[in-house]
Amino acid sequence: LIETQGREQSAVFVGLIHQGQEERTVLDYLEELKFLAETAGYIGDKSFWQRLEKPHPATFIGTGKLEEIKEYVEEHKTDIVIFDDDLSPSQLRNIEKELKRRIYDRSLLILEIFRSRARTAQAKTQVELAHYQYLLPRLTRMWTHLERQRGGTGTRGGAGEKEIETDRRVIRNKIALLKEKLEELDRQSTTQRKHRKSQVRVALVGYTNVGKSTLMNLLSKSDVFAENKLFATLDTTVRKVVFKNLPFLLSDTVGFIRKLPHALVESFKSTLDEVRESDVLLHVVDISHPNFEEHIAVVQQTLTELGASDKPAILVFNKTDMYRHLDEGEFDYTANQRQNVSVADLKKTWMAKTHLKCVFISAAQKDNISELRDAMYAEIEKIYREKYPYQHYLY
Ligand SMILES: Nc1nc2c(ncn2[C@@H]2O[C@H](COP(=O)(O)OP(=O)(O)OP(=O)(O)O)[C@@H](O)[C@H]2O)c(=O)[nH]1
Ligand SMILES: [Mg+2]
Numbered sequence: 001l002i003e004t005q006g007r008e009q010s011a012v013f014v015g016l017i018h019q020g021q022e023e024r025t026v027l028d029y030l031e032e033l034k035f036l037a038e039t040a041g042y043i044g045d046k047s048f049w050q051r052l053e054k055p056h057p058a059t060f061i062g063t064g065k066l067e068e069i070k071e072y073v074e075e076h077k078t079d080i081v082i083f084d085d086d087l088s089p090s091q092l093r094n095i096e097k098e099l100k101r102r103i104y105d106r107s108l109l110i111l112e113i114f115r116s117r118a119r120t121a122q123a124k125t126q127v128e129l130a131h132y133q134y135l136l137p138r139l140t141r142m143w144t145h146l147e148r149q150r151g152g153t154g155t156r157g158g159a160g161e162k163e164i165e166t167d168r169r170v171i172r173n174k175i176a177l178l179k180e181k182l183e184e185l186d187r188q189s190t191t192q193r194k195h196r197k198s199q200v201r202v203a204l205v206g207y208t209n210v211g212k213s214t215l216m217n218l219l220s221k222s223d224v225f226a227e228n229k230l231f232a233t234l235d236t237t238v239r240k241v242v243f244k245n246l247p248f249l250l251s252d253t254v255g256f257i258r259k260l261p262h263a264l265v266e267s268f269k270s271t272l273d274e275v276r277e278s279d280v281l282l283h284v285v286d287i288s289h290p291n292f293e294e295h296i297a298v299v300q301q302t303l304t305e306l307g308a309s310d311k312p313a314i315l316v317f318n319k320t321d322m323y324r325h326l327d328e329g330e331f332d333y334t335a336n337q338r339q340n341v342s343v344a345d346l347k348k349t350w351m352a353k354t355h356l357k358c359v360f361i362s363a364a365q366k367d368n369i370s371e372l373r374d375a376m377y378a379e380i381e382k383i384y385r386e387k388y389p390y391q392h393y394l395y
Pocket of ligand 1: 207210318320
């Protein structure tokens with residue numbers, strides 16, 4: 001750690017192609033992992049992957065592959081090795097011992113990003129809680145982390161059982177304290193949200209980096225942090241918006257991602273209450289992403305877990321300006337495109353596939369926003385009619 005201070009940390013990436021999985025899919029996952037790493041401040045281009053029927057119980061990947069990675073990281077003085085899947089505590093230990101590098105898995109990387117992005121007391125507490133919950137079963141490893149921070153080499157082979165037991169107790173206490181603190185903060189935000197109960201609420205949801213905050217800014221003319229990084233938004237922002245005669249509250253919140261650590265979803269429950277309590281969802285999709293169909297599935301899955309899957313929703317396909325389809329015979333894996341499928345084709349496919357209203361826009365180019373506004377207006381008007389059947393300020 002000492003010798004790496006002052007420069008960016010370098011990373012390599014490791015993925016497994018499980019039985020029945022396409023190589024292309026795993027390579028896309030590794031691309032996403034690289035993007036996550038970049039967001040966390042680690043750089044690197046090199047990936048390793050291997051086709052295995054199931055993960056090796058002791059080392060996750062095969063020993064030959066591990067040897068190959070070892071040679072590479074020694075030659076290139078790589079700082080950390082990042083696995084796309086979650087490793088068991090013993091796999092972590094074994095790999096760390098062999099490679100003598102810090103080992104990350106996807107969850108830890110996501111946790112680290114959340115930690116650096118948290119701004120409000122609530123977000124900070126939520127992330128800290130999730131972090132300790134992640135660490136508890138992996139304590140031997142954290143101990144070696146602490147060792148390194150104290151300037152040790154980390155090769156001592158972990159801590160003794162007694163020290164680990166002490167650490168475990170400390171962490172359990174911290175978890176209990178953080179839970180209490182969070183409950184208090186939750187009570188405050190519940191009160192805040194209660195005040196909004198009588199109003200119509202629309203929530204932007206979607207995979208991370210699809211353009212939710214950009215759209216929020218566009219629809220509410222507010223100034224919400226948007227950038228080309230994952231998890232730019234952690235805290236919920238709520239803005240009052242008026243379309244013609246209809247006022248409503250529009251909220252922008254944390255993006256979803258595949259394999260979001262369970263502890264994180266748990267501790268972010270109250271932030272996600274905004275989604276659970278909203279009347280209409282705008283499910284934003286980045287149509288220029290090669291994996292956007294899977295993103296839709298991940299978001300729908302997460303919504304189901306939150307108990308928000310049967311709310312009225314509009315599917316908003318964003319970034320149509322970046323989408324390009326290839327002509328016959330053209331082939332390029334690197335770009336955001338697919339063979340012979342135009343935006344118009346996609347629109348037809350999706351309208352047949354779902355009962356939800358589908359709108360295709362570019363938030364950046366302000367393309368087709370009026371169609372989105374009309375679709376939103378129709379949904380909001382429906383909610384008004386349900387909520388206030390006897391009032392006639394609509395007419
Ligand atoms: N080309 C293009 N880029 C867009 C469009 N909409 C948003 N972006 C870009 O996509 C990136 C992500 O946008 P955000 O609005 O931060 O996305 P988000 O969904 O809020 O992301 P998180 O908060 O990180 O989950 C930014 O660089 C935006 O400028 C679009 O319609 N076209
Ligand atoms: Mg955002």
